[in-house]
Amino acid sequence: MGVEFLYPEYEVIRSTDRCIACRVCERQCANEVHSYSAERGAMISDESKCVNCQRCVSLCPTRALKIVRSDCVLKANANWSNDTIREIYKQANSGGVLLSSMGNPKSMPVYWDRILINASQVTNPPIDPLREPMETRVFLGKKPDRMTRSPDGRLVCDLPPQLELSMPVMFSAMSYGSISYNAHASLARAATELGTYYNTGEGGLHEDFYKYGAHTVVQVASGRFGVHEDYLEAGAAIEIKMGQGAKPGIGGHLPGTKIVGDVSRTRMIPEGSDAISPAPHHDIYSIEDLRQLVYSLKEATEYKKPIIVKVAAVHNIAAIASGIARSGADIIAIDGFRGGTGAAPTRIRDNVGIPIELALASVDRRLRDEGIRNNVSLVVGGSVRSSADVVKAVALGADACYVATAAVLALGCHLCRTCQTGKCNWGIATQRPDLVKRLNPDIGSERLVNLMTAWRREIMELMGGMGINSIEALRGNRLMLRGVGLNEKELEILGISHAGE
Amino acid sequence: MTCVRAENLSYRELNEVIRNTAGPCSIEGCRGQRFIAAGMSEGEITIHGVPGNALGAYLNGAGVTVLGNAQDAVGDTMNAGRIIVHGNIGDAAGYAMRGGCIYVRGNAGYRAGIHMKAYREKIPKLIIGGSAGSFLGEYQAGGIIAVLGLGNAGGRIVGNFPCTGMHGGKLFLRSDASDVEFPKTVVARRANEEDLAELRQVLLDYCAVFGYDIEELLNAPFTVVSPDEGNQYRQMYVAN
Numbered sequence: 001m002g003v004e005f006l007y008p009e010y011e012v013i014r015s016t017d018r019c020i021a022c023r024v025c026e027r028q029c030a031n032e033v034h035s036y037s038a039e040r041g042a043m044i045s046d047e048s049k050c051v052n053c054q055r056c057v058s059l060c061p062t063r064a065l066k067i068v069r070s071d072c073v074l075k076a077n078a079n080w081s082n083d084t085i086r087e088i089y090k091q092a093n094s095g096g097v098l099l100s101s102m103g104n105p106k107s108m109p110v111y112w113d114r115i116l117i118n119a120s121q122v123t124n125p126p127i128d129p130l131r132e133p134m135e136t137r138v139f140l141g142k143k144p145d146r147m148t149r150s151p152d153g154r155l156v157c158d159l160p161p162q163l164e165l166s167m168p169v170m171f172s173a174m175s176y177g178s179i180s181y182n183a184h185a186s187l188a189r190a191a192t193e194l195g196t197y198y199n200t201g202e203g204g205l206h207e208d209f210y211k212y213g214a215h216t217v218v219q220v221a222s223g224r225f226g227v228h229e230d231y232l233e234a235g236a237a238i239e240i241k242m243g244q245g246a247k248p249g250i251g252g253h254l255p256g257t258k259i260v261g262d263v264s265r266t267r268m269i270p271e272g273s274d275a276i277s278p279a280p281h282h283d284i285y286s287i288e289d290l291r292q293l294v295y296s297l298k299e300a301t302e303y304k305k306p307i308i309v310k311v312a313a314v315h316n317i318a319a320i321a322s323g324i325a326r327s328g329a330d331i332i333a334i335d336g337f338r339g340g341t342g343a344a345p346t347r348i349r350d351n352v353g354i355p356i357e358l359a360l361a362s363v364d365r366r367l368r369d370e371g372i373r374n375n376v377s378l379v380v381g382g383s384v385r386s387s388a389d390v391v392k393a394v395a396l397g398a399d400a401c402y403v404a405t406a407a408v409l410a411l412g413c414h415l416c417r418t419c420q421t422g423k424c425n426w427g428i429a430t431q432r433p434d435l436v437k438r439l440n441p442d443i444g445s446e447r448l449v450n451l452m453t454a455w456r457r458e459i460m461e462l463m464g465g466m467g468i469n470s471i472e473a474l475r476g477n478r479l480m481l482r483g484v485g486l487n488e489k490e491l492e493i494l495g496i497s498h499a500g501e
Numbered sequence: 502m503t504c505v506r507a508e509n510l511s512y513r514e515l516n517e518v519i520r521n522t523a524g525p526c527s528i529e530g531c532r533g534q535r536f537i538a539a540g541m542s543e544g545e546i547t548i549h550g551v552p553g554n555a556l557g558a559y560l561n562g563a564g565v566t567v568l569g570n571a572q573d574a575v576g577d578t579m580n581a582g583r584i585i586v587h588g589n590i591g592d593a594a595g596y597a598m599r600g601g602c603i604y605v606r607g608n609a610g611y612r613a614g615i616h617m618k619a620y621r622e623k624i625p626k627l628i629i630g631g632s633a634g635s636f637l638g639e640y641q642a643g644g645i646i647a648v649l650g651l652g653n654a655g656g657r658i659v660g661n662f663p664c665t666g667m668h669g670g671k672l673f674l675r676s677d678a679s680d681v682e683f684p685k686t687v688v689a690r691r692a693n694e695e696d697l698a699e700l701r702q703v704l705l706d707y708c709a710v711f712g713y714d715i716e717e718l719l720n721a722p723f724t725v726v727s728p729d730e731g732n733q734y735r736q737m738y739v740a741n
Contacts, residue, residue, distance in 0.1 A: 087741060096739030220578075223616065224597035228580040229540045229561040268599060268620045269642065274668050274733070278640055282615050283574050283593045292535065296558040296577065299516055300540030346741045420740060 004093050006086060007072045010052045012045040018064035019043055025056035025065060030423040030435055053416035055425035087346070098346035101419035101429070103246060103338045103383055103405060106350050110338075111357035111490070112389045116499055118480040120467040127469050129460035135470040136167040136456055136463075138400055140237075140377040141306045141330045160330060161306045163237055166195030167456045168394055168471055171448075172335075172381045172402030173219050173241065173310070175203025177254055177263045177275070178342035178419070179408070180436040183428045186411055186444030188212035193445065194452050199402075200226075202241060202252070202277060204266035210234050217308065220297065222251060223277035225267040229300060237331070238297050239308035240290075242281070245339030245382035248312030248353045251279040258422065263431060287323035294328040306330035313337060313359035313382060314352075318366035325367055325376045333402060334359050336382025340405040342429055343420035356382040357396065361494045364397025364476060387458035396494065397476040410451040411444045502547075507531045512553065519546060528552075533572070538565050541582075554591070557584045560601060573610070576603045581623070585710055592634070595627045598644070602626040604707050609648075611660070612636045619643025619670060628707045635660030638726075642669040645703055649675045649718065657681070664689075668728050673700055678724035686732050692723035 012033060021043055025034040031049040034056060036042075052067045073082045087098055120126045127134070141162035148156045171187050178201065185208075187198040192215040199217040204226020209216065218235030220227050232238055243249065254275040264271040284290050294307050309324045310333035311317070317334065324332050336356025341349065360380045367373040380393050381402030390401050409415065412426040419429035427439030459471070468474050482499040483491050491498055503526045505518050512534040519526055519538065524545075528537070531550030538546055539555065541563040548556075548567045556572070557565050560579040570588035574596060582601040589607035597616045600623035608631035615636065617625055625644035633648045637659050650658030658676050664687045673692065674681070683689045692700065701719060708715045 090739050090741060094739040097737050098741035099738040100741050224578045224618075227559070227578050227597070228599065229542065229559050232540065232559065269618055270620060270669075273642060276616075276640060276642070276666070276668060278616065278666075282612055282639070283577065283596055292554055292574070295512075296536050296539055296555045296574075299512070299536040300559045302520075303513075345738075418740070420738075 004089075006089055007070060008048040008050065009070055010047055010050045010067050011070050012047045012050055012056075013066045013068055014043060014045065015064045016042065018062040020062055020064075022061060024059050024061060028055050028059050028425060030425050030430075030432070031421075051416045051418040051421075052414075053418070053425050054414045099343055099420055100346040100349055100417060101341065101343055102415060102417045103340040104350050105417070108338070109355065110383075111355055111486075111494070112385070112392055114484055114486050114490075115357070115392050115494070115496065116482050116484055117388065117391060117395070117462060117466070118482070119465040124467045126467050127464040129457075129464040132464075133469065134460040134463060135472070136459055138165050138168045138471055139163065140165065140379065140399055142376065143374040145374060161237075161304055163197065163306055163331075164195070165197070165400055167452065167459065168398070168400040169384075169390060169452060169455065170196050170217070170379065170400060170402055171198040171407050172333075172404040173199040173201040173217075173239065173244075174342070174404055174408075175201030175219075176206055176266050177201075177203040177258065177431070179428055180424075180430055180439060181206065181208075181262065182436050182439040182441050182444065183408070183411055184209060185441035186439065186448060187407065188216065189441060189445035190448035190452070191215040193449050196452070197236060199239060200235070202226075203263070204268060205231050205234055206262060206266045219310075220293075221277050222279070222281045223275060225269065225275060225277070228268070232297065232301050232305075235305065237306045237308055238301065239310050239333065240281075240293060240297070240329075241310050242284075242290075243310070243312035243314075243335070244341065245312045245335030245337055245353055245356070246341035247344040247348045248314050248337075249279060250345070250348055252277040258431065260431065287327050290324065290329075291327040298328070308333050308379070310335060312339075313354045313356050315354060317354065317359045318362045321363040321378075322366055322370055322372070325370075325372045329376060331377045331379060331399075332363070333379040333381065334363060335402070336380070338383035339381055340383075340408075341419075353382075356380050356384075357392075358490075358493050360393060360398055361396045365495060368397075368476070387455040388462065390455065391459055391462045391474070392481060394471060394474050395477050395480045396496075397478075399475060406451065407448060410447045411439060502527050504529055507534060507550065510534065512536050519544065538563050557582065560584065562601075570607070576601070576627075579603075579625070587711075589631070595625065598625045598627070599623055600625050602628070602706070604628050604630075604710055606630045606711050609633045609637075612639055614638045614641060614644070614646040614672075616640040616642060617644040617646065617670060626703055628704070630711065632656070632658040633660065633663075635662055636665060637663040638667055638670075638672045639664070640666040640668070641672065644670045645673070646670070647673040647675070647700065647703065651675075651713075651718075664726050667726070668733060670727070671696075671699075672726040674724045674726070675718070675721050676724060677722045681724075683726060686729055687726050688729045689724055689726045692725040696725045697723065 037044045139162040142160040191198040202221035213234040219239045221241040256272040256274045308331040309329040313336045337353030377399040380398045384401040424430040481496045508530040527547045533553040535553035540559040542561040545564040555574040558577040560582040562581040566585040571590045573591035575594040577596045579598045584603045586605045592610035593612045599618045609629045611634040614627045628647045
C-alpha cells in the first residue's frame, strides 16, 4: 500500500433494489470479485480484482450489475496519460516486463476506415445477390503461369495442391493451450461446416480433432511443438510460423505451470516443462534456409499439401514476401500490427510492426511488378473486423483473410484483454475445467457459422453493388476503392485514388 | 537389399524410389540430395556418398546409415528411428528431435541438439563420438546429448556457449570440462555412479554400432550438465 497502491480501474455498480443475492455473480467470477456478506445480508464486491469481462453483468438475472471505468483518475495530462503513469507504477513496483493480451488498443490509424468501396450506378449495373449467382469461393495455392499441353494435345490439369475456401476467410492460428479445448472444438466444427479452415497454432493437434483434418491448417513454429509425421499428414495445409503481428521478432514462453494434462499431450512435452518457442527458427537465416524447411515439409508429405509461410508485417515486408514467394511456399500469410495474442510484451505489441493494409498493398504490388504474384496466394490478418474489411483486403490484393479476434468475440470474448491470467470467465482463454465447460461447442460452432454466413451475405451484397459476381474478379481491383482523409504517400502505397478523383 | 543408383536423381525422385522400396535399400553414389527419408516410418536405408541437408527430417521410425559424412540439419524434428553417421555431421543436428537416436562417429558442427525434447517414453539420444561446435544443446528441453571427444587427445571437445537456454534433459561430456564456460542457468558437475549407470545404458547401442568397448569409453571423467531448476527465467513479467 501507500506508494505501491493502484486505484482499481473499474467500479462494480450494484443496484441494491434489483439484487436478490442469488450469488450467480459470485459463482461466475473466476477473479473472485463478488462475495456474499452474511453479516450485511447482501452481496459485496472487491473491484480491485475486476477485469471488466462483463460475465457477471451478462448473467445477472435481474440486471442489477454494471461495470464502469473508475473516475478516480490522476490529474489530466495530455502527455502523461493515466495509463502511462500506471504502467510506470507497475514496473516500479515489480521490475517486470509489461505483459498484455489481445491486439494493440492504441489509437493508431485504421486504414480500413479510411477506404471506401465503389458501387455501380447507371452503367455496368449492380447485381442482386439474392437472385443471381455469386461466387465467393477461392482457391489458395500456386497457380500455373501458362497452360501446357501433353504431346497428344490434351490440357495438362495437374495443379499444385490448393486449399478450397467457400468464402475468403479462415480462422487464424490460436494454439490449444492459449485457448481451450471447447474453443478449438468450436473452431474445428465451424470450419468444417463452413467449408473453410481453422489453424492449430503452435500447440499441436489434439487427438480428438484429427477427424477435422481436412479443414485444419497445422502449424510448424520454431519450438516444433507437437510436430510429427501424423500431425503433418493430418492437416490440409502446413503453416510455417516465422512471426506474428502482435509480437514480431520475439518468441513465446508458455510457463510449465500451464503445461498440464491434455495440453502437455498435444504439445508432446512433459507436464510442468516450459514450452519455449525461440524467437528465430535456428535453422533459418536466409530465404535459401526457408526453402529448405518448405521442401522438407513437402517431401515429408509427398507434395500433397500447400505450405503457408506466415510472417508479421514489418518495415521491409515487400522484399521479405518476394523472397518467400521464391522459396517454394504456396501461400504467404501476413499478420498486421493490430493482430491479437494470448500474451505479448506490451511494448512489443504496441510499437512493433506496421498496419496490414499498407503491408498488403505493397506486397501485392511488389509481387506483381516482379511477375511472381501467381507463385503464391496472399492471406492477410491482423484485425480484419468485418465483411467490409474483407472486401477491402481482397480489392487491395489479398486472396483471403485470417480472422481470430472476430472469431473469439463470436465465442463470447468480451475483449477484457486479460487472457494471460488463464482465468477467462467465458471459457475461451483458459484451461480450468470449470471455466472451459462454460463454452458449449454446439453453441460456439453455431455462432461462428452464423457470423461467417452473415459476412458471406454481406460480401455478396458489396460485390453485387460493384457489379462483380466473382470474388476473384475483385482481387487486386483497386479501382473499386477510394481513400478519404489520406495523404498522397498513403494513397500511393495503397495504390488507390482519393475519393472524388 | 535393393540398390538405388542416385547419381542422376533429384531429391524428389530419390525419395520416391526409396518410399516405394520394400525392405532394406542401399543408395549408391549419393550426391548431396536433400531430405532423404523425410518423414519415413519404416525401412533401413544405407547411404554411400554424401547425403544433403535435412537427412531424415521428421523421421518416424526408419533407420538410416551413412557410410561417410552428412551435412546440416540431420534428423530435424525426428520422432523415432535411428540415424548412424560414420563420418562427421554439419550444423543443427537433431533440431527439436523428440525421439529416436542419432549416432555420429566423428564431429558435429554448431548447434547440435538444439531444442531437443523428450516426451513420455520418448527420450531422444544424440551421441557425438568426436567433438561438437559452439552452441551445443542450446534450448535443450529434454533427451540426452553425449559428446565423447574420441580422437581428440586432450583438446577441448565442445565449442563456446554450450547449453544456453537449456531447460530440460541431460548433457554428458567425456571430459572434466574445466576449460568450458557454462551459463548461470545450468548446473555442471562430475557424473556420479547413478549418472554413469544411465550413460552406460545409453552408450551400449552406440558401442555395438561402432565397435567400441564400453568399459574403455566409460573409463574417463564425465561431466553432466542439467538445468538449474532454481535459476530459470521466471516472473519476468507484470500483468498490464
